[in-house]
Each structure stands twice: as structure tokens, then as C-alpha cells.
Amino acid sequence: MSALSLGATIGIIGGGQLGRMLALSAARLGFRVAVLDPNPDCAAAQVANQVIAAPYDDPGALGRLADASAVVTYEFENVAVEPLRALAARVPVFPPPQALEVAQDRVVEKAFLNGIGIPTAEWRAVDDVQELDHAFQELGGDCILKTRRFGYDGKGQATIRQRSPHADAFESLGSVPAILEKKVPFEFELSVVAARGQDGAVASYDPAENVHSLGILKRSTVPGRVTAALAAEAGDIAARILEHLDYVGVVGVEFFATTNGLLVNEIAPRVHNSGHWTEAVCLVSQFEQHVRAIAGLPLGSAARHADCVMENLIGAEIDGALALLADPDAVLHVYGKGEAKPGRKMGHVTRIVRP
Amino acid sequence: MSALSLGATIGIIGGGQLGRMLALSAARLGFRVAVLDPNPDCAAAQVANQVIAAPYDDPGALGRLADASAVVTYEFENVAVEPLRALAARVPVFPPPQALEVAQDRVVEKAFLNGIGIPTAEWRAVDDVQELDHAFQELGGDCILKTRRFGYDGKGQATIRQRSPHADAFESLGSVPAILEKKVPFEFELSVVAARGQDGAVASYDPAENVHSLGILKRSTVPGRVTAALAAEAGDIAARILEHLDYVGVVGVEFFATTNGLLVNEIAPRVHNSGHWTEAVCLVSQFEQHVRAIAGLPLGSAARHADCVMENLIGAEIDGALALLADPDAVLHVYGKGEAKPGRKMGHVTRIVRP
Structure with a gap:
């Protein structure tokens, strides 16, 4: 695909x-921008030219999105792959559906990663309680049971400590195909946001050290405890993932830093919460980088000019958002969502850390 | 006025x-954003919640804008003051209409500036050809005749070199009230973009050296030939202007740098073309700074982290815009306007200048 023309429409699912x-x-x-979302008043509606209000997998709505768009992308990994493949027959879709397919099933994802030599936590696919019992015995230690699909922000997970019984845990996740991962004694969590253009060029932002609370990202610190050597290693891993998936767009790769090196926790085939700080201290944010990549344009510089800390504003935390501007070095981003439900991501703030 | 609440609507005229x-x-x-513009497909429509398509001085439309908005601002100085005063009785309007009144009449503007001790080119108000003849004799040298009102991008101007006759020049501008300014032998042009909050705090961006072509800004270079001493002087003058106008919002102040010091050329009571670079190299752009000021929020940092050059993309120059992204240090902004008419501002690009 050649570069989009000025004024072309980008379709966004979500x-x-x-x-x-x-x-x-x-x-x-x-x-121009066309958005497909079930909610006509979704957060993106304010800044889009067109909202197609329909379920994400509605074939007619996807057809209208294809008609309206010169390229289509998506903002979350739980969109169904099959309709996306059908869409890709009509209009370029980036990141490519095969990348989405890998990322949205934790077993496929880990098998892919291990297959290209990238270490992860030890894991076993478990489809029933017997397999779970057996896998727990094999892995030998505290584990986390996760649904293979449709997990986000810590949803669809349960910790497994005792030898048995495991039926309650399995049923609590809906008795669906799952993965048992051995719990990683990590020192801290980090992530890399990286992009790959249609020309194969890769640009990685510096990694962020991340802190989660109740399964939701709370804070990303750049550089945090990430040394230069660790940053280079994480960037290399992200680049390998991008190349093996023939990826186009921005990816978020989450890692555990352990005493034995980096383990990849998961791949998010989209712009990533832990990269929101890029809008504050980089010439080109992860959002513009993604747009450039899917539009067939050259990637921009991912260099940053300052250290910083990004914090999510979750639920009622948004109420105090404007008061954060008392710090002249705070960059605030509010998502314009209606109701500040508990656990709902409402905005974020990036604070510059002066040397 | 207290600070706006999250989700409040800002009205923009233009x-x-x-x-x-x-x-x-x-x-x-x-x-949220409501825009008043005669053109429902205006450049801002794509990113606004609501467009009120009507002439800028339509009382009914202004009433609807007041109903929709918690605060109203404007993007250009040629909006009529009287309807704006009427609007200000219903909803806060920033910058204050009295600042607009000063800025939109070159005679009032220069009288204001000289009155608070800020030097300008020598000038005379001229209402007819006889006054023009007389003023030209008094000023003694090459002059520029400008309409008092409604000039922009070099429109409404004529150079006067010979002693007489001046009837053609006066008629070429429409035989309207005018100002004769003595031509300033300047070394270069510069401008300061500064903001004043509702709390009286002032934040000035570093000045830019400007180059115009055919009356339209072509290039702003930061810092260009602007020394630290000159920058401080320009910032001080901008701050005095803001305070004397009891100003709220962003102002653009254009200067001539002469061997005898700075002369103010004009005041633009709005965000300013010569401040577009701030989006690329400042934590808080002039646009966010203006929004913060009119919303009753604290101003953000106006510090910049790099030298840069901003160039306007005018008319057909926009056709090559996306090719500019081959430079990874280029930040491109395209306005989404339809037809690339000659002289029409279609976008701009800011390039980082690495040391």
C-alpha cells in the first residue's frame, strides 16, 4: 500500500x-476519521468526522467503515479476527489481523514468543480442571490462571496457590479455555512501546517502569529502574516481535524484570496505556507514530527530551484533574467520558521530572 | 469567574x-467545543462538538453560542466589538472586548502603546487625501499607508514614497480611515507570544525571528537572531501590554528590531501564527495555554526544550506536506482545509534544530 493522501479517512474500530x-x-x-463504536457518544466522537454506531463485529457496519476509509485500524485487541480478515480483503487493515490473532489468545501468544526464542513465564494450556490440576503439579509453585481470551486490566485472572481443589478457580473464570502461568518473582514491571512502518523501519520509545494497582496500570515512570542495558534488550525484543509478525503500527510489549533477565508478559497490538507519556516529552507521540505507520508515512523520532512520570486518573480521581495543573510541568489529558465509574480510565497526567 | 468544570463547553468565534x-x-x-463560523465545513468542524453555521455578527447565532458555552473566545481580531460586548453580558468573553477594540484599530492600538510608553513607528491618523499629504510631509521619508481596520496578511496596505499625488494610494485602500506609518529601517522582525491567566500570572514564550513573504508569515525561527537581552525586553513589553489591557488569554506581539531598540508593530489579541512552533517544543502549546487562561486554569510552563524553525505551508505548498515527514525531526500540522487557494494557510511544519 502506498501512503495515504491528505484528507483521506482513517477508520478506527473502537x-x-x-x-x-x-x-x-x-x-x-x-x-479525516471514521469511528466504529456501539456508543454514538463514545469518547472519540468529539474529534471524529463520523461515528458508525454499531457492534464491532456487525458485518454491515464494518462494510460501511470499509467504504468510508482508506485504511482501518483498531484500538483494542478483543475485536473478533474473522470479520477483520473479511474487512482486510476490502481495505488495508493495520496492525495485520494475524498479529491480532497472536495477541488475543494467551496460549498462541506465548507459543509464538517462545518459538522465536523470547522467554516468558512457564505456562501450560488448560482446558479443564483435570488439566489444571496436572499443570499446577508440573509448574510447581504459585501460579496465575488466566482466560486465554478477552482478559484486560486484570480481569479474567485468578491466583492458584494450593495444590487442590481447583474447580472453584476454574469456574470463577467461566470454565473457558485458560492458561496457567507460573508466578514470576519479578523485581519490577516494564514495557516498551515500539512502532514499525510499512517500509519495515522500527522506532522504539524508551521503556517505562510500570506499577499496577488492582490489575490496572497506575503509573509509568521513565526511565524508572530501567537501565540502559535493559532498555536496549527490551527494544531488541520488541523489534523482533514486530518483524516476526510483519507488523505495521504501534505495539505495546509488557515485561517482567527478574534477576534472570527479561520475560515478556504480554503483547498489545495497539497503542498502549504505558506509552501515554510520549505525548508530553517526545516530538512524535505513540498516537501520531501509529497513524504515520498505518498511513504508509515515515516514522518520526521517538527520542524523549525529559524524564517523566505518567499517572492514570481512574474513576473518581478525574474529579481533581484540573487542580493538577497547579504544577506548570504537568501535562493533562482528559478523555471526555461521561460517568466516572470505579475502575474506568478517565484521563492521565504526565509530570516532567527535572534533573 | 471561577475555573470551568470538566466537560464544560468553550465557544469559539471563527x-x-x-x-x-x-x-x-x-x-x-x-x-467540549462549539464553533461559530459561516461555513459548516470549516477547518474546526472536524474536531468540534457543534458548529453554529452563521455570520460572526449574527445576533441569534451569538445567542445560541452563549447558550451553549461556559466561556467564549475568538480566533481572529476582525470580529465586531459591539456584538461581542452584548455577548459578554451573558457569558464570559476572553480576551476582553476592550483588548479587541484596541487591537482592531491601528490608530487606537498605536495611541495605546505610546500612551503606556511603548515605542512604535512614527504615525499619523489620516482620514482623507489632504491629511495624507500633510502627514507624509511631517513624517519625512518613505511611509506605509494602512487601513485602520480589517487588515491582515499584508492586505490593506500601500507604500508611499513620492511626495504627491497620493489620491491613487488612498483610493486603492478604499478611501477609508487610515494610518500613515513611517517606514522602519528594521534589522529583522520578531514576535512574542505571551499569555495572562485570570489570576494575573503571565507566561511568555521565547520570541521568534519572523520572515514574511508578500505580507504573509513565511518562517519563524527560534531563537534566530533574538539575543537573550532582546528576548527579555520583548517579554517585558508583552507583559506590560497584557497588564494594561487587563488581558486574559494568549496575545501575539509583533516587533521590529532596529539599531535603536524594539518597536512594536502590532498586537494580535489571539493565538498567533508565529507561535505555532510551541506545539512541537514546549510542554504546553500556545493553544493549550490560551484554553487554560480563558478556562480560569493555571498557566503551564512556556519553556522550550529545543531550537526550531516553523514554516507555513501556503496554497499549493500543502501538496508536498507528507513528504516533509521524511525528516524524523519534523512535526507537521495540516489544517484539513478543502481547496488550496493561493495565499491560503494550509498547514505548517516545525523542524527541530539540533545543536
Whole structure:
């Protein structure tokens, strides 16, 4: 695919905060935006030219999105792959559906990673309680049971400590195909946001050290405890993932830093919460970088000019958001969502850390 | 006025590129945006919640804008003051209409500046050809005749070199009240973009050296030939202007640098073309700074982290815009306007200048 023309329309499946921030960057580059979201008042609606209000897998709505768009992308990994493949027959879809397929099933994801020599936590696929019992015995230690699909923000997970019984845990996740992962005694969590263009060029942002709370990202610190050597290793791993998936767009790769080196925790085939700080201290944010990549344009510089800390504003934390501006070095981003439900991501703030 | 609440609506009179960039910044802070513009497909429409398509001085439309908005601002100085005063009786309007009144009449503007001790070119108000003849004799040298009102991008101007006759020049500008300014033998042009909050705090961006072509800004270089001493002087003058106008919002102040010091050329009571670079190298752009000021929020840092050059993309120059991204240090902003008419501002690009 050649580069989009000025004024071309970018289709985005999903109109949450990530779709909204993608739309803002697309607008700045002179592209128009069509969003597919069940909610006509979704966060992205304010800054999009068109909202197609329908379920993400509605064939007619996907057809209208294809008609309206010169390229289609998505803001979350739980969109169904099959309709996306059908869409890709009509209009370029980036990141490529095969990358989504890998990322949205934890077993496929880990098998892919291990297959290209990238270490992860030890894991076993478990389809029933017997397999779970057996896997727990094999892995030998505290484990985390996760659904293979549709997990996000810590949902669809249960810790397994005792030898048995495991039926309750398995049923608590809905008795669906799952993965048992050995719990990793990590020193800290980090992530890399990286991009690959249609020309194969890769640009990695510096890694962030991440802190989660109740399964939701709370804080990303750049550089945090990430040494230069660790940053280089994480960037190399991200680049290998991008190349093996023939990827186009931005990816988020989450890692555990252990005394034995880096383990990949998961791949998010989209712009990533732990990269929101890039809008504050990089010339080109992860959102613009993604737009450039899917539009067939050259990637921009991922260099950063300052250390910083990004914090999510979750639920009622948004109420105090404007007061954060008392710090002249705070960059605030509010998503324009209606109700501040508990656990809902409502905005984020990035604070510069002066040397 | 106290600070706006999250989700409050900001009304913007004018939906050109400045209104569009204000709307983008407003959205990022979680505000909604209503735009008044005669053209429902104006540049700001893509990123606004609501477009009121009507002439800028339509009383009914202004009433609807007041109903929709918690605060109203404007993107250009040629909006009529009287309807704005009427609007200000219903909803806060920033910058204050009295600042607009000063800025939109070159005679009032220069009288104001000289009155608070700020030097300008020598000037005379001229209402007819006889006054023009007389003023030219008094000023003694090459002069520029300008309409008092409604000039922009070099429109409404004529150079006067010979002693007489001056009837053609006066008629060429429409035989309207005018100002004769003595031509300033300047070394270069510069401008300061500064902001004043509702709390009286002032934040000035570093000045830019500007180059115009055919009356339109072509290039702003930061810092260009502007020394630290000159920058401080220009910032002080901008701060005095803001305080004497009891100003709220962003102002652009254009200067001539002469061997005898700075002369103010004009005041633009709005975000300013020569401040577009701030989005690339400052934590808080002039657009967000303006939104913060009019919303009653604290100003952000105006510090910049790099030297840079901003160039306007005018008319057909926009056709090559996306090719500019081959430079990874280029930040491109395209306004999403339809037809690339000659002289029309279609976008701009800021390039980082590495030391």
C-alpha cells in the first residue's frame, strides 16, 4: 500500500480513549476519521468526522467503515479476527489481523514468543480442571490462571496457590479455555512501546517502569529502574516481535524484570496505556507514530527530551484533574467520558521530572 | 469567574486553523467545543462538538453560542466589538472586548502603546487625501499607508514614497480611515507570544525571528537572531501590554528590531501564527495555554526544550506536506482545509534544530 493522501479517512474500530487520541493525531496530520463504536457518544466522537454506531463485529457496519476509509485500524485487541480478515480483503487493515490473532489468545501468544526464542513465564494450556490440576503439579509453585481470551486490566485472572481443589478457580473464570502461568518473582514491571512502518523501519520509545494497582496500570515512570542495558534488550525484543509478525503500527510489549533477565508478559497490538507519556516529552507521540505507520508515512523520532512520570486518573480521581495543573510541568489529558465509574480510565497526567 | 468544570463547553468565534487548533487543545483538557463560523465545513468542524453555521455578527447565532458555552473566545481580531460586548453580558468573553477594540484599530492600538510608553513607528491618523499629504510631509521619508481596520496578511496596505499625488494610494485602500506609518529601517522582525491567566500570572514564550513573504508569515525561527537581552525586553513589553489591557488569554506581539531598540508593530489579541512552533517544543502549546487562561486554569510552563524553525505551508505548498515527514525531526500540522487557494494557510511544519 502506498501512503495515504491528505484528507483521506482513517477508520478506527473502537471509540474509547485510545481511539480518541488516535483521532486527535490523525486530525493534526490532515486525515479525516471514521469511528466504529456501539456508543454514538463514545469518547472519540468529539474529534471524529463520523461515528458508525454499531457492534464491532456487525458485518454491515464494518462494510460501511470499509467504504468510508482508506485504511482501518483498531484500538483494542478483543475485536473478533474473522470479520477483520473479511474487512482486510476490502481495505488495508493495520496492525495485520494475524498479529491480532497472536495477541488475543494467551496460549498462541506465548507459543509464538517462545518459538522465536523470547522467554516468558512457564505456562501450560488448560482446558479443564483435570488439566489444571496436572499443570499446577508440573509448574510447581504459585501460579496465575488466566482466560486465554478477552482478559484486560486484570480481569479474567485468578491466583492458584494450593495444590487442590481447583474447580472453584476454574469456574470463577467461566470454565473457558485458560492458561496457567507460573508466578514470576519479578523485581519490577516494564514495557516498551515500539512502532514499525510499512517500509519495515522500527522506532522504539524508551521503556517505562510500570506499577499496577488492582490489575490496572497506575503509573509509568521513565526511565524508572530501567537501565540502559535493559532498555536496549527490551527494544531488541520488541523489534523482533514486530518483524516476526510483519507488523505495521504501534505495539505495546509488557515485561517482567527478574534477576534472570527479561520475560515478556504480554503483547498489545495497539497503542498502549504505558506509552501515554510520549505525548508530553517526545516530538512524535505513540498516537501520531501509529497513524504515520498505518498511513504508509515515515516514522518520526521517538527520542524523549525529559524524564517523566505518567499517572492514570481512574474513576473518581478525574474529579481533581484540573487542580493538577497547579504544577506548570504537568501535562493533562482528559478523555471526555461521561460517568466516572470505579475502575474506568478517565484521563492521565504526565509530570516532567527535572534533573 | 471561577475555573470551568470538566466537560464544560468553550465557544469559539471563527473555525479556521486557529479555531481548529484551539479545539484540539480544549478536547485534550476534557472540554467540549462549539464553533461559530459561516461555513459548516470549516477547518474546526472536524474536531468540534457543534458548529453554529452563521455570520460572526449574527445576533441569534451569538445567542445560541452563549447558550451553549461556559466561556467564549475568538480566533481572529476582525470580529465586531459591539456584538461581542452584548455577548459578554451573558457569558464570559476572553480576551476582553476592550483588548479587541484596541487591537482592531491601528490608530487606537498605536495611541495605546505610546500612551503606556511603548515605542512604535512614527504615525499619523489620516482620514482623507489632504491629511495624507500633510502627514507624509511631517513624517519625512518613505511611509506605509494602512487601513485602520480589517487588515491582515499584508492586505490593506500601500507604500508611499513620492511626495504627491497620493489620491491613487488612498483610493486603492478604499478611501477609508487610515494610518500613515513611517517606514522602519528594521534589522529583522520578531514576535512574542505571551499569555495572562485570570489570576494575573503571565507566561511568555521565547520570541521568534519572523520572515514574511508578500505580507504573509513565511518562517519563524527560534531563537534566530533574538539575543537573550532582546528576548527579555520583548517579554517585558508583552507583559506590560497584557497588564494594561487587563488581558486574559494568549496575545501575539509583533516587533521590529532596529539599531535603536524594539518597536512594536502590532498586537494580535489571539493565538498567533508565529507561535505555532510551541506545539512541537514546549510542554504546553500556545493553544493549550490560551484554553487554560480563558478556562480560569493555571498557566503551564512556556519553556522550550529545543531550537526550531516553523514554516507555513501556503496554497499549493500543502501538496508536498507528507513528504516533509521524511525528516524524523519534523512535526507537521495540516489544517484539513478543502481547496488550496493561493495565499491560503494550509498547514505548517516545525523542524527541530539540533545543536
